[in-house]
Amino acid sequence: MADSKVTDLGAPAGGLALADIFYIVDVSDTTDDPAGSSRQDTLTNLKTLMNTAVVFTTSADLNGVELILDADADTSITADTDDQIDIRINGADDFRFVANVFRALSGSSLETDTINETTGAAGVTIDSVLLKDNGVTANNYVVNTGILPDANDGAYLGQAGTAFSDLFLAEGAVINWDSGDFTITQTGNDLIFAGGTVVLPAADTGDPGVQLQVGTLQTTPEVGGIELDTTNFYGTTDAGNRGVIPVIHYLRAASDQTLTSTTNAQNIFDSPANGTITLETGVYLFEMMAIITGMSATSGNGQILFAGTGTFGDWMWRIQGLDNSTPSTISADLSAYFQTGASAASAVTAAAGTALRLYAQGSFECSVAGTLIPQIDLVTAAAATVEAGSWFSCMRVGAASMTSVGQWS
Helix, strand or coil, X not given: CCCCCHHHCCCCCCCEEHHHHHHHCCCCCXXXXXXXXXXXXXXXXXXXXXXXCEECCCCCCCCCCCEECCCCXXXXXXXXXXXXXXXXXXXXEEEEEECCEEEECCCCCCCCCCCCCCCCCCCEEECCEEEECCEEECCCCCCCCCCCCCCCCCCCCCECCECCCCCCCCCCCEEEECCCCEEEEEECCEEEEECCCCCCCCCCCCCCCCCCCCCCCCCCCCCCCEEECCCCEEEECCCCCEEEECCXXXXXXXXXXXXXXXXXXXXXXXXXXXXXXXECCEEEEEEEEEEEECCCCCCCCEEEEEECCCEEEEEEEEEEEEEECCCCCCCCCCCEEECCCCCCCXXXXXXXXXXEEEEEEEEEEEEECXXXXXXXXXXXXXXXXXXXXXXXXXXXXXXXXXXXXXXXX
């Protein structure tokens, strides 16, 4: 075969051997062999021979030349760059092999039904995204339209022990339960609940259930608003109509209390012990009603006082009642008005009764926080009894500097 002329070559039995092909296409050698055959030919001159099957009997070195695969010569494999194999299809390089890497070049894609890991439990990594055991691990996910479960109520978002840290929603976002059965919609600075009832948690020893933060009151109160400043809760029932939501401190004699037989001032209440309340600074309203029996027949009366460690002033209150032996009913009586405190010896018009029934109402300012203790100074010493049901209450309506609450102008 090697000594034959090209024009005389035929297809030997069993096809052409690779060595024969390389011999006859050595176009760099222009000499004639002893038989006179010219080696300066091209593959084009050998098309007829190349239609014959090629039998590789040893390893083949293409030396970087292109191996054309199809009839119109636009699909081929070449390795003209060291350590790189290019696959050309329809005249364009579509795929490339380099050490440990298979690449789909620009304009090309990989399509497959299955990708399996080659090392057990290692998973498959695509551009730093790990696909493993039906899960996907990545640093960021960019979604253009939406993320859907495989069915209604078919998937969870996070779970115990691997919860999300933060949730960021855009302006106007809606959280929607059961196709609109209940929704939370954000609009500006408002969250709007619709479609159901909001059930707030019950308070316990460690949590209040609902807790407002102290802030600055709105310049223009909004209808239905509830606010908290440093002194009070406020509610707005209609446009601009903001009022104080009272937090009332209430004290009640749960059972009869026996007073000490003395003319010194003493606490009216002992439930809880000492009948003392600690007040913050502010302006307060107060009320009190008491029935005291078993007093001296000489003068069943007494002076109402307020002791404690707080600094109190701007008292404005009234007290009325009846000095009578049988205080089963109360009748109109003269009232005493005080600007600084009860200064008269008797809280109500004195009489010779052994029982005193009184009602007091007024306001005061606490300029220095401290305790307040309702007391009585009996005109005549007696081991009198403060009847069960007697009570005192007070509530703060504003700061010590307040002038008005509501739609005053």
